Amino acid sequence: MTRHIDIRKNTYLDSVSLMSMSTKANALEGVSQAFIAMATPMNKEVLANLNITDPAIEAAKPSDLMIIVDAADDQLDNAISGVEDILARKNSGGADAAAVRYRTLDGAFEEAADTNLVIISVNGAFAAREARKALNAGKHVMIFSDNVSVEDEVELKTLAHEKGLLVMGPDCGTAIINGTGLAFANAVRRGSIGIVGASGTGSQEVSVRVHDFGGGVSQLIGTGGRDLSTEVGGISMIDGIRALDADPETKVILVVSKPPAEEVADKVLAVAGAASKPVIVTFLGSTRTESGYDNVKLVSGTKPAAAAAVIASGVDESTLDMHPLNLPLIAEVQAKLAPEQKYVRGLFCGGTLCDEAMFAALAKYDNVYSNIQKDPSYTMGATDASKEHTYLDMGDDDFTDGRPHPMIDPSLRLQRLVQEADDPEVGVIAMDFIVGFGSHEDPVGVTIPAIKEAKAKAEARGQHLEILGYVLGTDLDTPAVEDQIAQLEAAGVTIASSSTNLGLLAREFVAKGNN
């Protein structure tokens, strides 16, 4: 320990600045104690009480500045230079204008009057209140937050409609406005297809498929999953379709939703039918096939819907790589599975991806269990063990209570993956991996060890466990979809090229055992 004493003659600093400097100096690395003070009798007495005495201190006058630093021998030079920096006030720069943060939306709007959209991702209990403020200030709103009451949703959407504003959400996971992805979104080409989606990952999926087919997206408007319920009545969907109809950049409108309430479906189709542009509609799991309007085409599945939109936008159909199902692959996998490996376990981050795969399974099998099954006798909870065919939406509320969404934090899904591999009746585990803005930076990489463990468990009992993966993303995303696929293939995972194919392949892989 070395003591450094520096008395600066006739150097005045005010006591408040000195206290602040002393406090900073004491926080320097290697400093055991530091004093920066004027040599007043009182300060000299304080030092004397702490047994810090020196002839130089005694001789110092009240107009002199005392700098005393105790530091470890090898750190004294650093400490002294740190104190010099503090005395020179080198750290006092102007405030960084970009770092300004506002406490209230009213405050933000006052200072940044030209803002035009507010993305709200605070706890759902407070989201409606903030959204109301934004709408009343004339701003468009995207509400990422869930757990907003349906009453609040109706009130907000009615208010927005009256003001000619857009409310995306609550529980709206994705949007692309003017080419900028909001919340969870993929980097896709700009183009002439305007998307309105009442399902987050469903919207992401169709935007990625459009990009993959060579098309582009003008706008992607999310509505939140409850918009097409009887209570809400499709307010945002209808306003969204009308806005895209009036948008000169949009040539084709693509609508994607989980199954809507029947009367709301009628209403939405009527609005689509009144539009001046072709409208492609996919209501996942709906049995409707006819829209009743010449310009409105009902399509089953996200990939066919995207293809139809891309073709309608003017892309030559013959240039499309439709990625048809690989029938020899299906036979090959079926041959590898033992007779008792009859079941699919789907572990999904994306709700709509889970829906689409589940509906594909339901078209062939009855015994399909899920936490998002509508039929109560096939409904299961987050803590229930899987049974026969099980498709889990692990982004649903019962899995995310108190933890982040699996698109951000995959840990719960990793546990479940290893757990499913214990069941000898499981033939296929189907999984989605979502990349892009908002998502985990390497969703595949973090899952590889669990994939290996699951496969090893099956192998130990002499079985082949087929793991089927689908990576939702584009070549423009970070990480790029190709890199993620390469990692999966290296781990022996079979790759599906779309959400639609994921559901169909999973179903077919186990078809032999179920016949």
Place this chain on the structure above:
Amino acid sequence: MSVNDLFSSDLKPVNLGLDMFADDLRAQGATPVLMDWTPPGGGDPEIISALGRLERPEIAEKIDAANQEALSRILAAQPFLDGFGQAIDTVPGMTKTTILHSGPPITWERMCGPMKGAVTGALVFEGLAKDLDEAGELAASGEITFSPCHEHQSVGSMAGVTSASMWVHKVTNRTHGNTAYTNLSEQLSKILRFGANDQSVIDRLNWMRDVFGPVLSEAMKLNEDGLDLRLMLSQALHMGDEAHNRNVAGTTLLIQALAPYILETDFTTKEKREVFDFVASSDYFSGPTWMVTAKAAMDAANGIENSTVVTTMARNGVDFGIRVSGTGGQWFTGPAQQVVGPMFAGYTPADSGLDMGDSAITETYGIGGFAMAAAPAIVALVGGTVQEAMGYSKTMNAITTGNNPNVTIPALDFMGVPSGIDVRKVIETGILPLINTAIAHKDPGIGMIGAGIVHPPVEAFQQALLELSRRIAQ
């Protein structure tokens, strides 16, 4: 802006919530406006629902009108220094065995170390106990009446301990006719109000009783007009004071106004010289004067039905209490907080006591921390830049009812100080009033060891909001 206008404009997003979304927006070339948002009412559903009731248009209209009345009284108040007197002769309800203290009501048992030190010192000073040990027994015996200064039209800095023979300012609000009181600055740091109570402290109190108080009192008797304290305060802010932690200008103005009358008194030159030397020994001489100025204004705004304007913020070193115009004398309390700021050489945060004193009446009025931008010389107290100090004063606009055109901040284009703290706005924004204050050592007898900033506990405002909602909106 219609949806289609949005499509043809540059996207200018505000990101309220997860910062990762803002990062992604920036990565795509957008410049999101960032928020530092906290849930209203600390996220408590009961509080949010009470706030919602108070926000109903017909209720809000009543409250807004009442708050305008409260604000207009605060702004119209004209506190004048009329003179000095001994507490026993002037302060309402004072008795020989009464000890007034700062903050909300508190029993002897719950008092913090410095306040106990001040109480025992005062009992010795008053001759009620022969020494500190006996004073401690007397304080615990139940024979002493403890009462908050605020409940006696008074304020007291730090421990606020005021006993019968101490001299106090008499300040009259000439607009509304009410009077307020506070005792005299003891100046140096080892003093009764910080819990020091050795013989040097008692000796000083004796001199203040026998010389200082009488000199000031006689001087003011010769000044028949009284002193316009609001005018003087306004000048002090223009000279770089915020009138809580910086009082250099105010003290100079005050002693300048008193000096001719002091000279005219019949006291000896030696005594007058002692008074001038004592005043010159610390810039804090006028600190209590600005407190009592604020008190005289805030008392005028108390008791207005439906008003959610805060009229008292005060701490006793254990509890932080507020009182609100629409709920009269009722206290709403929460735990006193640690003051954060630079400390004198040789002390660390572990040495500091909790927030104490009635001096937050200055912030309640709109000076002190609220007028931080007027006092760039002391921005080190808040650990920031001058620009940040400007920001503090502007931030307080978000929780106040209006601005005081009589007390202005030159550097903010003569913005009036933010006045009339609104409980609703505090709860809604999560912005707590900013208080500049001293740091007392946690042990009695040591005194001031630093200065910094502190905020009230949100609990006090939450309780006030619930009571206001019960009274106004049910």
